[in-house]
Amino acid sequence: MALLPTGFGKSLIYQLAPIVAGHLVTSPGCPDRLKTANFPIVIVLSPLVALINDQVKAARRLGLTAVSLGDASAEELRDVVRGKFQLVFGNPETWVLSSKWRDMLRSEVYQDNLLGLVVDEAHKTPAWGEAVSRGGAPFRTCFGRVSELRSLCKYGTPVLALTASAELPTRKDIVRLLSMNSDTTFVEANPDRPNIRLGVVRVKGSDLSCLDWIVTGLKEQQTSFPKVIIYVRSFNNIGAVFGHFKRALGDAAYVGKKHSTNRLFAVYCGETLSDKKEHVMQTFVSCPDSTARVVIATTALSMGVNFPDVKYVVIYGPPESMEDIMQEVGRAGRSGEQSHAVIYSFSLSQCSKAVSQYVRSDKCLRIMLYDRFQAKPTTKSIDPGHLCCSNCHKTCKCDSSKCKEPLPSTECKVEAEETEPSLKRSVSDHQRDILREALYEYRDSLVHSNSKLLISFDLTTGFSHDLIKHVLDKCEYIFTPAYVESHLPVFGGDQAQVIVDIVRKVFDEQLDIDSMLEFVQKEFAANPLIFSNQDQLLATFTSSSDSSGDDVSSDDIESSESDQYDVDTCTYSSDDSDE
Template identity: 35%
Template sequence: MAETFDRRITRILADLKIDFPLKTLQKVCLEKLANRLDVFAVLPTGYGKSLLYAILPKLMLEVEDNLQCAIVLVISPLVSLMKDQVANLKKYSVESIFLGEEHDRDTLEHIQEGKFPIVLMSPEAYFSGSWRGLLTSPPYQKFVQSIVIDECHCAEQWGDQFRTDFSRIGELRSIFPKANLLALTATATPKTRKHIAEILCMRNYELVITSCDRPNIMHVSIRAPNTVQDTFYWLCSKIQEQKHETEKCIIYCRNIKTCGILFLYLKENLGAENSYKGTPSARNCYYAMYHHSTSQKNKKIIIETFPKQDSAIRVIIATTAFGMGVNIPDVRVVIHWGAPHTFQSYMQQSGRAGRDGLQSLSVVYFHPTDISKTATDENCKTFCTTQSCRRKYLVQHFTPEDTTCVADLHTCCDICKSSCSCSACPDLHPSCLIIEDNDMVQALTESESRSFRTVTHTQRLSIKRKIEELRKKMISDLNINTSILNIGLLTGLSEKVIEDIVSNVHYIFATEDILTEHVYDEELAQNILNIVEDVLGVEEK
């Protein structure tokens, strides 16, 4: 009796010492590939797309009769990505080779004889390099069973002008007419998928797709202040207080200049005493900068150090040069300082957060100039400025076939959190407590008639907690069942009201500053003022 596909996969996983089950859509992809079909897989970041081609060589050996060996050719956009994949494949005892660096004579002979089951290369390595003859040699013509295009959205993004060899990837179909093709990406709209399929000559393919939603990532968009100080004072405070225990954060800047501005701000305000874990060095600094002009030495330090759980480097200030192919499971916050150039870029980069499945955050600090028609696309502008759910907008744009969203209101997006009235809402992250641009302009223009003071993110969090404790006491004193009532209406302290108070606490000196603007009960206003004075101290206007 023929062995079932599930049993075959179970046995292959055991052979590769993979001690966890495949996800449903991983199995769907592999079963279709085993049936010699082309597959276009659109799966969320962190879903485990690279595991598919780790399994493919053994799977093809199983399904093809009289096959001595099976080679899977992987086309990948970045050297760092390919090197990372070679290292990851070793964990599964899968031999692989990256064609793009110097090899010794023995390794070259093994490559030429087709002894590596997975061969990774860039389009340029084949079309513009010296490896073209290799792929037309008898071993490769006989044994290449599948072609994988990793990060296949690059074929559309880069193929026209930037890296034109991407537009020629479809030529591989004529060189390996019997090989099936697997296209992998996390971000491709229906229109983009159609274009990519044309470039790759995928006329008949099986689409495997699921909602692009990552429930553990909360999406926030804030119109940012005008200065780096007003935007990132919270980060300075956080590093100063928590040092090497600061949660990992990637800050994407629109250009190298703004990377430098933010790096210099941290350096000048933290000083050497708050910038290093131990001896001052690039490896021990709590923050680092990564862009195409960063030295290879520093890039290597970042790539080797930042993914480690105990890395001294906690914050990466980067352009889009950082991220693709770098697997860092415990990044808690991704920030875009300035709206991304495209909505697809936002989708890719926000997905760097929370790959370990823990609750994480993606924040956009936008300015009117970087959401203009020439600065970003219309979809990204709408995402940044919409007053409806950002998560739903994102999911409906990228995977309209599956718009499933399962996040709680208070961890969905900033819009949904403001309407959440549950009593279990987590504290706002300090990155979300900055004074928005309009408020800062108002504060500056009203400085003579309306006083305001500096409030740290730690103080804001403390005030928020104390107001929430006040709300709980009010509910307890009422001694009624709150499950059928709106807590915000009952106490006058909805989540939105609390957030407004915390965001504007720099203006609060008296009960008059609280009444009408935030609450309408004098006793409640006095209780809130007592909390503010307890945390900030009594200060005259």
């Protein structure tokens, strides 16, 4: 298992493997295991399409033969079976669910030539391959079944797990799920990235003024402004941040003609159409002088992809885990120049205890972050302190008795103190179950079964599975719409009021499940909430839209509510019956 920092060059390990093996085969000291490998092959399992495409392109630039099972031509797929590619990429679903590829691993070609299996971004193996709670379902079951592939390969075929962000418990889970031996070799390096200054600023969740330094920079510098990635935690926040930039910049949001391809900021999330994702990857990632200087993204843009010139990473709302922070921070500073990563902290309800402690701490943020990812902690604070983190800046004395450096623009924000809710009710498991049923009954009532949606169910209604989970987690504190709006990912006051009404029926009137469902059907089914209107939802993303009608709309967002995975074509397809 290789535990190496972001930007370290982990991909070179498997890129070099077939070249080195090719030389060893003809040498006198060739290991017995490699003597049959006349055309060495490495199989790479990666979690995301964008990551796979980036890896294939990188390998081809080095002169290697590489292919992705997800977008290969018919002839290329035949060549995969014949063993004509040095590197074969695919996601776990492709390899685990397809009998064609499982049978191929047992073929003579692969028994003789396969050097090993590589599991990239291996920290996602337990995170996605196992249920996060008792009775729940894994996010992507096949991540927990990767070890099945090892049983199909020649005995002794090694597996390499690559990651930049696996804490000690996660490492043990990776070893277990990949059926690695107890004597697995661990290779690790200090994950510290000294050229990245770390910062935490507490803000109010509804206050987007913390991003105004970006607005000012875009207005003044346009395409000369350094590149920024803004990571958000929900689709609702994507809309909020996008709308803030659109309103604040106005016509200055565009370079030339008002069209999405000429906009200074873009969106990248799991629901963005593939051609829009490709445009972001080709311009923001590959072109130093691209028009897009800011990308508003979810974690879909945080793993593995090499961003050579991102100077600022903004994490708007604390992530769920320290591993997420590690991944997202690591997108900055790949060029080696001084860079910044800042967390704007609000609403800690959905993050881990470790993240909550991290964003509240007055200790060195660098040591707190990077030491978690080392078996033997060796991280040190950077001197002078103003280059280390926001906490060390406060105690920096680089100019004899004080610090001569002002706060960076990323942190010039009045911090908001977080307060605990003053009201709290006790909630039984039975009451929580009734609330869950009522929320899903309400969710189903928002769109008629025969409706054809432009975009996914979650985005059309604004009442997502994630929102329901938030309500269930925070129902002890839900008494007013104001609390819901400030602590849960809702679109507005009307939606917050509905949630409060349903919660009150469960806890104040203590309705049983049948009475509760009857109330929901009678109260809401005949009068779906505002977000059953797709045009109004899209207005969230296109406030002050220009006549071209671009921005985040049905062109920018694709449906995922009913996606089905096709193991033959290695793609996800939409089931129209649900849309």
